[in-house]
Amino acid sequence: MKNLKFLLFIFVMVCFTGCTTEYNTDDTGMKITSSSINALSKTDWKLTKPTTGEDPLVFRLSWTKARYNYDNGNYIYADDISYEVQVDLTENNFSKTKTLVTTKEVYTDFFTVKFKTILDDLKGEETATLQNISIRIKATSSKGESFSEPMNLTLTSYFTIDPVAKNIYIIGDMNGWDNTSKNYIMFRNSNNYQDGAYTYTGYFPAATYFKFCSEEFLGSYDHMYCAGNGGVLQQGNLGSFYVTAGYHTITINTKDMTWEITDPNITNPTVYNQMGPIGGFCGWDNEPMMTKSTFDPHQWKINYDFTSSTACKFRGNKDWANNWGGNDADIPYGKAIFDGPGATVQNAGNYTIYYNDLTGHYAIVKQ
Missing domain, CATH: 2.60.40.3620 (Immunoglobulin-like)
Structure with a gap:
């Protein structure tokens, strides 16, 4: 019986001693283990323009709790901790951070509209090109603050209004x-x-x-x-x-x-009798004829149905000595140069084509 009482005494003392050391509130030598962001399914993301009234989920981000460590190997979690999800362009190195949310949870959802708004703020304008961004977690409590290692992603956004110059x-x-x-x-x-x-x-x-x-x-x-x-x-x-x-x-x-x-320095410019768009759509020959303006003989116009993607340049008087084209991507507007390759009409459809033989300016406008 005496042995049983002695063992019970030892057990109680061990429990008491363990409790007091694990929750020691002496902050001397305390170090912080920062949160760690959990990996996502991928690192490249593209935002799609949502329909009115919708805000689709992009992804859920989660992370581990920040903890406070003692020299003796014990640690605690702070009850008053909060987490701030910070976003910045990678090139800024978090010098211009934007806060997505501040929360006591260890996760948050990234929704399309809010994510786009943050990216636009960081860029200073709307962008639909790929951007390198970094995300980190700032943990704050009465025992101090810490920052997680950043997660680096690539993000492509969208334009709210289609980026097309007005006619x-x-x-x-x-x-x-x-x-x-x-x-x-x-x-x-x-x-x-x-x-x-x-x-x-x-x-x-x-x-x-x-x-x-x-x-x-x-x-x-x-x-x-x-x-x-x-x-x-x-x-x-x-x-x-x-x-x-x-x-x-x-x-x-x-x-x-x-x-x-x-007043430009123009004297005795050539006045062409014929002008037409030319390209693969007409076999680089027998181009359709544009209509010359009755007001200004240097302005030409035609409506034309393209049935497939094709290069489009211009030829005067059906003579290759008089041919001009813009660069491949110079559409719908461009300025043609002699023997240029021609703009590429990507999509089939009806187009109104304008050409100014004084300057080489053209417009290929889909109707």
């Missing part, structure tokens, strides 16, 4: 002020939808008044681009642009809201 048309004396007319298009040097620059160089046979109208507002005068004083571009049913007879270059910028008219 802008000239409305004025040259087309009887028909506010539905698409006979005269403003050309562009760039297909970057954020570039607001448009240009037109042409021959004006007489003093001419005109304005400009974006395609979505055709049929009305209320939203036309008009000539404000001092090169300021205005929008509304306001003052017209004016040029005298001769060659003129008109440029407008719908982003900076500016305009300018200059």
Whole structure:
């Protein structure tokens, strides 16, 4: 019986001693074991533009608890801990972090819209190109803070609005002020939808008044681009642009809201009798003939149905000595050079094609 009591005494003492050492609150020499992010199923992700009212799940991110370690090998978890999920472009090295969420849980869900918003904020603009991003977990409690090792991913987002430059048309004396007319298009040097620059160089046979109208507002005068004083571009049913007879270059910028008219050095340019788009779609011969403008003999236009992907360039008077093409990816807008390869029309369908033989500017616009 005495032996039994002695063994019971020893057992109680061992339990008491173990409890007091494991939960020792003396913070001397304490070290923090940071959270560790659990691996995802893949490291490359692409966001798909959701339908209105939806916000699809991209992935669930989880991590281990941060813990606080003592020199004697024991550790504890803090009750007041919180976790901040931080995101940044990898190149920034977390100098411009954005916080997805702060939580007491050890997981969070990445949804499409919020993830895209964070990426756009980090880039300073919408982007649909692949970006390298890093994610880390910041753990904070009364016992200190720590950061996990980052998880590196690649992410491709989407544009909220399709990144296509608007088509802008000239409305004025040259087309009887028909506010539905698409006979005269403003050309562009760039297909970057954020570039607001448009240009037109042409021959004006007489003093001419005109304005400009974006395609979505055709049929009305209320939203036309008009000539404000001092090169300021205005929008509304306001003052017209004016040029005298001769060659003129008109440029407008719908982003900076500016305009300018200059006189190019053009003397005795070639006037072609025929002009046509040419490429694999017509066997590089017997090209369809474009219609020459009755107002300006250097402006050409045609509607054409492409049945498959094809290169498209331009040939004057059915003579290869007069052929011009843009670069493969210069579509719908481009500036052709002599014997250039030609822009590639990717998709079958009906297109309106414009060509300016003074400058080589063209537009191949899908209807």
